[in-house]
Every structure is written in structure tokens, then in C-alpha cells.
Amino acid sequence: MALPKPEKSPYDVVVLGAGVLGLATADALSATGLRVAILARDLPEDVDSAAFASPWAGANWSSFGNNESERRRDTFTFEEFGRLAKSHPEIVTRRQFKYIWNKDKGYSSPWYKDVVFNFRPLERSEVPGPYSEGVSFESYTLNPHRYNALLASRLRDRGVPIVRKRVSSLDEAFAHFGPVDYVVNATGLGAKSLLGVEDPAVFPDRGQTALVRAPKVDICFGVRDANMAEGKAVYVIPRPGSGGCVIVGGTNIKGEYSTLPRREMAESILQNAFEICPELANGGASWKDIEVVSHNVGLRPAREGGLRLEIEERMIQPDALVPEGGKSKSRPVTVLHCYGIGPAGYQANLGIAEEAKEITLKYFNKQRSRL
Structure with a gap:
């Protein structure tokens, strides 16, 4: 007999995806004190996997930002790389x-x-x-394997679980660790086929x-x-x-x-x-x-129109894909989409994570003000 799912999740945020954007965003969020968990098909140590792009990047900082937002993210990342190059020259x-x-x-x-x-x-x-x-x-040039391993190590040191699981729908991420209200969708190329997203621009x-x-x-x-x-x-x-x-x-x-x-x-x-x-x-x-x-x-993982970084409010509809312990009522949840960076993942990842952090903190501050 299956045990019932908990009424509340021990986590504030679930990040779906453990590529460079998922790891960097989880790192930025957990550093603020938010309780974060990661759910991913591919893990940072899967350096030989052809299923996701992060292990195969060049990688270097050579911006091709076309607008103010892209250039701001790239500049932030460049400055952070300068600090990392001093402490971890084997990585940057x-x-x-x-x-x-x-x-x-x-x-x-x-x-x-x-x-x-x-x-x-x-x-x-x-x-x-x-x-x-x-x-x-x-x-700067990077070693992507070592860079992702550093992010993963920092996350695990903070108690952030990085759990391997393949999900078919976005809604599953809201239920795996018990009911959670906020998910970061960092699925990269997976956003094209993930139920609940199915972005044709990817x-x-x-x-x-x-x-x-x-x-x-x-x-x-x-x-x-x-x-x-x-x-x-x-x-x-x-x-x-x-x-x-x-x-x-x-x-x-x-x-x-x-x-x-x-x-x-x-x-x-x-x-x-x-x-x-x-x-x-x-x-x-x-x-x-x-x-x-x-x-x-x-x-x-590219996208027509570039990076999608935006909040979406949605309703969880209980069905076979969302096993929330027998709950029968739908509930409102929030997803922060963070995917579609294409070849700019490493040169922009820390700037994107910083922006995702600000969006997320604004969301939680607004939620607390309603209590």
C-alpha cells in the first residue's frame, strides 16, 4: 500500500533540469536561503551523455548579445568569471x-x-x-565539466537534492517532493515536448x-x-x-x-x-x-526569439500525471520559464540566474505580503 503524499513540500522551489542554467539558477536561489530541490533527467556527472548540451560546450565568454538585456546578463557573467578565475583557475x-x-x-x-x-x-x-x-x-575560457561539478557540489553542500527523474509533464514537478507552488522550468530542448509547455519555438x-x-x-x-x-x-x-x-x-x-x-x-x-x-x-x-x-x-537548446524568462500562473489539474496523494481539487501554481538560450548558455548563465533570482524573490515577497 502506497504511503500518502505529504500535505506540504519541505521545499520552496523545484528546479526542473540540471543543465548549466538549471544549476546556476538553483545555486543563486539556494544562496538566498530558499529551500531548493532539483529534478532532472540528466545529472551534472553525466559528462558523456548526448541527451543534453551542457557537457559539450566550448566553452568561452564571447558575447553576441543583441539587446540590452542580453548584454547585461553577459556582462554580469563576465565579471563573475573574473572572480572565479582567481579562485579556480582550473575551471575558468x-x-x-x-x-x-x-x-x-x-x-x-x-x-x-x-x-x-x-x-x-x-x-x-x-x-x-x-x-x-x-x-x-x-x-575567459571554461572547463564545462568542472564548472558544472562546482555548482553541483555547492548545491549539495547546502543540502539541495539533485534527483534523477524523467517527467512527462510540467505538472509532475509540482508534486514529486510533495505539493510545491513554484517551479523553475530549465528543461532546455525538452521544453519542446514537455506536456504543459510544448513550445514550438524551441x-x-x-x-x-x-x-x-x-x-x-x-x-x-x-x-x-x-x-x-x-x-x-x-x-x-x-x-x-x-x-x-x-x-x-x-x-x-x-x-x-x-x-x-x-x-x-x-x-x-x-x-x-x-x-x-x-x-x-x-x-x-x-x-x-x-x-x-x-x-x-x-x-x-535554442529558441526562436531567444531566451524565455518569464513567470506563468497555471492550475494543477489532478490526473494520473500528478499523483498528489489522492487530492481531487485543482490548485494554482507558478512556473518561471528559463530556457532557450541556445549557444550562449555559459557566457550568460550567471546573469540569467541573477535575473531569475530577482524575479523569484519578488514573487515570494509578494506572497508573504498577502499573508
């Missing part, structure tokens, strides 16, 4: 970036030139490969990369040419705390779900990366001399 490292092109598409004077360090045009002799112009600046942005061993490469490169073919990307991102590994990429293919690396893409990625950074071959003569650790594919 400040280093030189070189962005290069033949035809500029705005990177010669980006909005963030006064945010990053030492922004300047490159001399022609400093521009690698078949490119003619570029800029140099200093920003789509995968397929990124294929290679992880290679090249201990002497310490500069982050990126091709930012206006004539680059759609879906193609060329970048080299040294990864801190990885024993000299570097991420090279890549692709940005909208709407494709395959997580199997493609041989022709893998070869093209290595060739393009070698062209701008021959040091990847560790003294070898061609791209074939690059020491490949793994070929990877991640599905970035």
Missing part, C-alpha cells in the same frame, strides 16, 4: 583571443570591446591562415566538435568572416584543467537532432582549425597529425 582561465576575417561583420568594433581586456586591432603579421584582418582581446542547434590534445596552444581563435557558409563555424578553444586539451569546431546546424559525429565534418573541422592554428598538430606537418581525443556532438 583568462587568456588571449584572436578573432579573424577577410570581410568584417562587426567584430572590428563589437559592443563588448570595453568589457573585455586589452581590445585592439591585430597587425597584419599577427593574423593567421588565409585571413587579412582581426582583433585581439583577453576574455529547436536544436547541432554543434559538432573535436577534443584534441595540444598542450602548447594557449590562444583562443575564432573565424568571424561575413562570407562563411551558413552552418559552419571555425574556432579553437583551449580548455582549462584538462591536461592540455583543446576544443576545435564546428557547426551550427538548425533543426537537426542527430548526435552521431559525421566523418566528413570531423575532417573539415580539423583542417580548418589547423589552417589557423598549426600548433594543434604538436609539431606535425598537417591536420592529420592532430591527436584527437574524441569527436563530439551537442544539441544546443
